[in-house]
Amino acid sequence: MNTKEPIIRMENIVKVFPNVVANDGINFEIYPNEVHALLGENGAGKTTLMNILYGLYKPDSGNIYIYGKKVNIKNPLYAQKFGIGMVHQHFSLIPYFNVLENISIGLNELKINLNLEKVKKKLEEIMKKYGLLVDPEKRIEEMSVGEMQRVEILKLLFRGANVLILDEPTSALTPQEVDELFRSIRDLVKEGKSVVIITHKLYEVFQISDRITVLRKGKVTYKGLTSETTQEALVEAMIGKSVSFNDFSREQIKVEGSLRVEGLTLYGKGNVPIIKDVTFELKRGEILGIAAVAGNGEKELIDIIFGLIKQNSGKIILDGKEIQNKPVKNRIEMGLSFIPAERLTRGVAAGLALYYNSILHDHWSEPYIKHSIINEQEMRNFARKIIKSFEVVAKSEEVLAKQLSGGNLQKFIVGREMLRSSKYILAVNPTSGLDVSATQMVRQALVNMRNSGVGILLSSEDLDELVSVSDRIIVMYKGQIVGSFERHEFDKIKIGALMLGKNA
Numbered sequence: 462m463n464t465k466e467p468i469i470r471m472e473n474i475v476k477v478f479p480n481v482v483a484n485d486g487i488n489f490e491i492y493p494n495e496v497h498a499l500l501g502e503n504g505a506g507k508t509t510l511m512n513i514l515y516g517l518y519k520p521d522s523g524n525i526y527i528y529g530k531k532v533n534i535k536n537p538l539y540a541q542k543f544g545i546g547m548v549h550q551h552f553s554l555i556p557y558f559n560v561l562e563n564i565s566i567g568l569n570e571l572k573i574n575l576n577l578e579k580v581k582k583k584l585e586e587i588m589k590k591y592g593l594l595v596d597p598e599k600r601i602e603e604m605s606v607g608e609m610q611r612v613e614i615l616k617l618l619f620r621g622a623n624v625l626i627l628d629e630p631t632s633a634l635t636p637q638e639v640d641e642l643f644r645s646i647r648d649l650v651k652e653g654k655s656v657v658i659i660t661h662k663l664y665e666v667f668q669i670s671d672r673i674t675v676l677r678k679g680k681v682t683y684k685g686l687t688s689e690t691t692q693e694a695l696v697e698a699m700i701g702k703s704v705s706f707n708d709f710s711r712e713q714i715k716v717e718g719s720l721r722v723e724g725l726t727l728y729g730k731g732n733v734p735i736i737k738d739v740t741f742e743l744k745r746g747e748i749l750g751i752a753a754v755a756g757n758g759e760k761e762l763i764d765i766i767f768g769l770i771k772q773n774s775g776k777i778i779l780d781g782k783e784i785q786n787k788p789v790k791n792r793i794e795m796g797l798s799f800i801p802a803e804r805l806t807r808g809v810a811a812g813l814a815l816y817y818n819s820i821l822h823d824h825w826s827e828p829y830i831k832h833s834i835i836n837e838q839e840m841r842n843f844a845r846k847i848i849k850s851f852e853v854v855a856k857s858e859e860v861l862a863k864q865l866s867g868g869n870l871q872k873f874i875v876g877r878e879m880l881r882s883s884k885y886i887l888a889v890n891p892t893s894g895l896d897v898s899a900t901q902m903v904r905q906a907l908v909n910m911r912n913s914g915v916g917i918l919l920s921s922e923d924l925d926e927l928v929s930v931s932d933r934i935i936v937m938y939k940g941q942i943v944g945s946f947e948r949h950e951f952d953k954i955k956i957g958a959l960m961l962g963k964n965a
């Protein structure tokens with residue numbers, strides 16, 4: 462395979478977003494007849510790189526060559542003309558149209574003029590050739606995720622795609638659907654296509670790919686043939702080797718109280734467990750990290766503890782009292798704080814001024830409300846305190862939440878949840894989207910809260926972060942706790958392997 466010329470060569474691709482260098486000088490090649498896995502943790506830059514190839518983003522610098530010839534892929538239409546197709550994580554099908562209608566949309570832009578009858582005929586040939594079967598008359602809204610995905614792939618093939626890029630194609634599929642998809646991918650390659658599969662799941666890479674490129678923080682950290690690598694090498698490429706944690710000063714403190722969960726279980730669709738018999742205890746004055754690849758139940762676990770979704774069974778015990786059936790408001794009053802992942806929808810009321818947002822979790826209590834009268838001055842004081850302590854760039858406390866940039870909104874929410882008096886903080890990716898100095902500030906603040914006796918449950922996709930601030934780390938995989946590490950036992954390679962469902 463190495464002797465062949467690549468079909469596509471991306472050279473020194475750089476793409477900078479306001480807060481991050483998403484692609485930092487990437488070289489990436491796609492060869493004929495191969496399944497190429499683009500592997501990396503969340504945020505590594507995989508989707509960005511492929512969006513560039515598909516003409517959705519313009520790189521800040523770098524070149525793309527197709528069969529050695531430099532090309533300018535101005536938009537997806539150009540990409541399609543070059544034989545490149547991409548299926549995104551969020552499908553772009555029209556729900557109330559059927560398959561044929563969806564396939565037909567935009568064909569004339571590509572100067573393919575066919576009536577529905579002809580479209581149907583051609584589609585049936587393609588379906589047969591690649592073993593990708595769907596009912597052409599079926600409406601998208603009546604389809605399973607697996608079927609919709611097949612339609613997306615058929616749509617690309619119909620347009621003559623030679624290279625198919627699939628972005629995290631298995632994330633919403635059942636195991637059976639994954640098997641079917643992988644079978645189709647092999648058929649595609651047998652018929653001369655190349656497939657790029659974006660994934661953060663290591664085991665998939667070994668199941669399906671011929672060649673692997675690993676990205677980490679916008680850079681290529683590994684490339685080679687699947688048959689010539691090992692899981693260990695890939696884990697290291699994905700998450701890095703050095704166990705370098707910049708140590709924050711930690712004080713041993715003793716405060717009574719804990720937040721315990723016992724046997725928490727949550728079922729999803731088709732009675733598939735999302736969380737299965739999860740038990741742990743978070744003490745006050747401790748940071749307990751949850752390490753998990755996104756989608757392994759870590760998000761639901763935190764939502765259940767805060768009271769946003771209801772468990773099927775199990776207990777949550779806050780300072781000796783069972784709270785699993787109590788509403789959110791009670792839990793907050795009993796000392797819970799929450800830094801959610803979805804900042805705009807859950808973390809704030811986007812259309813309200815910051816000073817209103819400063820008391821989002823306290824709006825029923827003193828000092829902000831006394832004898833049913835709102836004390837606006839107290840609200841403003843608190844908002845100003847947050848803005849000052851957490852270096853939020855905002856003209857005043859009167860600015861609307863939605864007017865802040867993502868990073869500043871994040872600092873505001875983190876500040877609010879840390880500065881309001883609480884005993885336990887549930888924090889989900891508290892530094893994602895922040896620049897280096899703000900990240901450091903928030904991590905320091907987490908440790909300071911810990912040192913003052915607050916218990917922090919920290920779910921983070923950033924393993925460096927977990928290792929740097931946590932006292933203990935538990936690892937979740939497929940809804941279960943599969944490992945637990947004390948601070949002196951932290952080992953990113955071992956933790957990373959468990960996150961990926963491997964035995965350490």
Ligand SMILES: Nc1ncnc2c1ncn2[C@@H]1O[C@H](COP(=O)(O)OP(=O)(O)O)[C@@H](O)[C@H]1O
Pocket residue numbers: 478479480481482483501502503504505506507508509510894
């Ligand atoms: N449109 C965008 N605007 C700003 N930042 C972005 C945008 N798209 C991606 N990013 C950032 O670029 C980095 C890489 O993102 P992405 O390519 O989606 O990673 P991956 O697909 O590997 O999870 C992340 O830090 C992400 O937050």
Ligand SMILES: [Mg+2]
Pocket residue numbers: 504507508509
């Ligand atoms: Mg992505």
